[in-house]
Amino acid sequence: xxxxxASGKGxxxxxxxxxxxxxxxxxxxxxxxxxxxxxxPNAHLFxxxxxxxxxxxxxVPAFDNSRCTHCGNCGDSCQFGAIVVLKDRVLFFPAMCHGxxxxxxxxxxxxxxxxxxxxxxVAFSTPRSGLVLITGVLHEREVMSPHVIREALAYASGxxxxxxxxxxxxxxxxxxxxxGADACIFVTEPTPFGLHDLILAAGVAEVxxxxxxxxxxxxxxxxxxxxxxxxxRNLPILMTIPFDRGIAEAANSGQLVTDRMPGMKDQFLKLxxxxxxxxxxx
Amino acid sequence: xxxxxxxxGPRPKDPAEERFxxxxxxxxxxxxxxxxxxxxxxxxxxxxxxxxxxAQVLIDRGTRVLITGNVGGNALAVIQAAGIEIYLYRENxxxxxxxxxxxxGQLKKFA
Numbered sequence: 001x002x003x004x005x006a007s008g009k010g011x012x013x014x015x016x017x018x019x020x021x022x023x024x025x026x027x028x029x030x031x032x033x034x035x036x037x038x039x040x041p042n043a044h045l046f047x048x049x050x051x052x053x054x055x056x057x058x059x060v061p062a063f064d065n066s067r068c069t070h071c072g073n074c075g076d077s078c079q080f081g082a083i084v085v086l087k088d089r090v091l092f093f094p095a096m097c098h099g100x101x102x103x104x105x106x107x108x109x110x111x112x113x114x115x116x117x118x119x120x121x122v123a124f125s126t127p128r129s130g131l132v133l134i135t136g137v138l139h140e141r142e143v144m145s146p147h148v149i150r151e152a153l154a155y156a157s158g159x160x161x162x163x164x165x166x167x168x169x170x171x172x173x174x175x176x177x178x179x180g181a182d183a184c185i186f187v188t189e190p191t192p193f194g195l196h197d198l199i200l201a202a203g204v205a206e207v208x209x210x211x212x213x214x215x216x217x218x219x220x221x222x223x224x225x226x227x228x229x230x231x232x233r234n235l236p237i238l239m240t241i242p243f244d245r246g247i248a249e250a251a252n253s254g255q256l257v258t259d260r261m262p263g264m265k266d267q268f269l270k271l272x273x274x275x276x277x278x279x280x281x282x
Numbered sequence: 283x284x285x286x287x288x289x290x291g292p293r294p295k296d297p298a299e300e301r302f303x304x305x306x307x308x309x310x311x312x313x314x315x316x317x318x319x320x321x322x323x324x325x326x327x328x329x330x331x332x333x334x335x336x337a338q339v340l341i342d343r344g345t346r347v348l349i350t351g352n353v354g355g356n357a358l359a360v361i362q363a364a365g366i367e368i369y370l371y372r373e374n375x376x377x378x379x380x381x382x383x384x385x386x387g388q389l390k391k392f393a
Contacts, residue, residue, distance in 0.1 A: 075338060081331025084338050084360045091363055093356055096331045143330070 001282075002162040003275060004036075004181040004210070008197030010168035012187045013217035013241065016251055017271075018165035019046040020258045024268040025161065026130035032159045036177040037167040038120060038136035038148040045254050047127035056120040056136075056151045058144060059099035063090050067111035074103035074112060095143055120148040122155060132159075146176040153177070170200045178205060183281045184212040185238060185271070190223035198226070202233055211280035213238040215271065238274045239267060283313045285384065286340050287377040288350040292320035294378035298371055300351025303332035309377050310343055313385065333357030340366060349380050349389065368392035 005018040014037075022033035023046075035041040044051075061074070061083070068090060075085040082096040083103060094117060104112045119142045123135040136152030138145045145167070153176075156162045164181070167173040178184060184205045188198040198214070205212045213236045216223050220243045230237050241247065250260045258265045275281070288305035290297045299305040308321045321339060325332040333353075337360035340348060348361060351372045361368060369389040371380040383389050 079331075081325070081328075081333065081335040081356075084334045084341070084363075086341065086360075086364050089363070091334070091360055093331075093334060093359075096334070096356070 001160070001182045001276065002156075002164065002180070003272075004164040004166050004178055004184045005187060006166035006174060006178065006184055006201055006205075007168055007187045008170060008199075008201030009188070009191075009193050012189045012194055013215070014168070014187050015043050015046070015165050016217070016241075016247075016257070017185060017187050017215055017268075018163055019043050020256050020264065020268050021272060022131060022133075022163045023047075023128065023256050024258050024265050025163075025272060026128060028130075029161060030130050030132075030159070032132045032134060032156045032162045034152050034156045034162060034164045035133070035135040036149045036152060036164050036173070038138040038145045038152070038173070039167065041135045041137055041165075043165050044123070044125070044133060044135050046256055047125065047131070047133050048254070049125040049127035049133070051123040051125045051135075053121045053123045055118045056122060056148045057116040058097070058119050058147055059101060059114040060094050060097050060117045061092065061101075061103050061112045062115045063092065064111040064113070065089075067109045069109055069111075071108065073106045073108065077102045077106045095141060098144065099147070119144055122148070122152050124155070132156075145173045149173055149176045168197075170197075170204050174201070174204060175208070178208050178210055181208075181210050183275050183278050184210045185215055185275055186212055186235070187215045187217050188226060189218045190216065190220065190226055195225050195229060199229065199233075202235060209280075211278040213275055213278055215239045215241065217241045218243040236274070236278065239271045283346045284310060284344050285313060285347040285349065285381065286310050286343070286345045287371075287380050288348075289320075289377035292322070294318050294381065295376050298349075298351070298373075298375060298377045298380045300372060302348070302350045302353045303336045303357050305336070305350065308336075308339060310345070311381060331356075334360050337361050337364070337366075340364075347384070349384050353392070 035043040072085040075083045084091040120138040136148040166177040188194040288299040333356040
């Protein structure tokens with residue numbers, strides 16, 4: 001089973017939920033936690049441990065100037081604006097290249113060959129018994145986060161239970177993380193932004209056909225608007241986490257609330273049971 | 283000499299546009315004379331990679347001078363490599379006003 005913890009809005013508590021869920025389940029079975037928030041991965045903060053890393057490579061074209069006739073076919077074919085052909089030279093912007101290889105196919109002179117370029121890395125660690133942490137890291141100045149996410153997820157495939165800490169938002173990185181998942185937990189907060197972005201994110205999961213439920217974080221008991229939305233959209237509320245100083249202190253000092261507050265452990269186990277029982281989950 | 287002005291609409295009486303890559307229209311005029319011509323920017327709302335692709339539009343039309351308010355890093359690399367000069371117009375006038383200011387030598391050249 002692959003379970004994604006997503007949110008729409010940033011800073012609602014995705015990593016709090018994903019990390020605690022993974023830690024609690026790891027005491028009973030083997031769990032792989034994949035940090036798919038590759039632009040700012042932070043699950044590792046809760047699991048300090050020695051890491052091994054592997055590079056994430058992408059294909060980029062290399063141009064043979066002795067063969068190039070500056071016909072412009074490669075620039076015309078590039079859907080990402082990564083190649084501009086001038087009269088006497090070719091300008092290439094590696095960070096914008098999606099590595100599709102279209103330019104190599106359309107070059108009539110055989111002047112383009114694909115090469116490898118590192119855009120990020122994947123880190124592996126086993127911070128506690130039963131838990132493997134896989135962290136995708138996109139390097140600074142790079143933009144192809146879906147590529148790094150795909151690679152991080154590929155290392156986790158085949159495992160019985162995979163929990164993914166998704167990036168915020170609703171764009172390509174989130175789609176990459178959610179696509180093909182068995183279930184999704186949306187973490188939201190009772191603010192207008194939390195509500196607004198939950199609506200957008202829930203729409204993505206709906207289009208992708210991923211059964212979803214909601215965790216309300218920082219609850220002060222006044223989240224009627226979120227409850228109304230969940231009712232209208234048929235999104236079960238799986239858990240409510242109170243707005244509590246103890247929880248904030250634990251998280252801010254890099255501790256798992258399930259380690260510090262024993263009562264939380266059962267709540268996260270229940271969260272998993274409920275998410276597994278969402279209608280449509282295999 | 284072919285000059286391009288970024289504009290919010292297809293006519294010289296439409297307001298000049300400050301952004302280059304996401305400018306709705308590129309208006310062209312030859313300083314030797316002739317009529318204005320307009321090209322709608324098909325990349326104006328694209329997700330990314332707009333700068334270099336918009337610059338290619340200018341290159342394809344033999345542009346020598348670009349009048350706009352601001353140019354992003356990737357577009358700048360292409361425009362400079364192509365030897366196109368950039369002049370900055372950041373007032374609230376029309377594309378025609380911007381062109382007039384350029385021909386009368388009142389616009390600052392972008393370093």
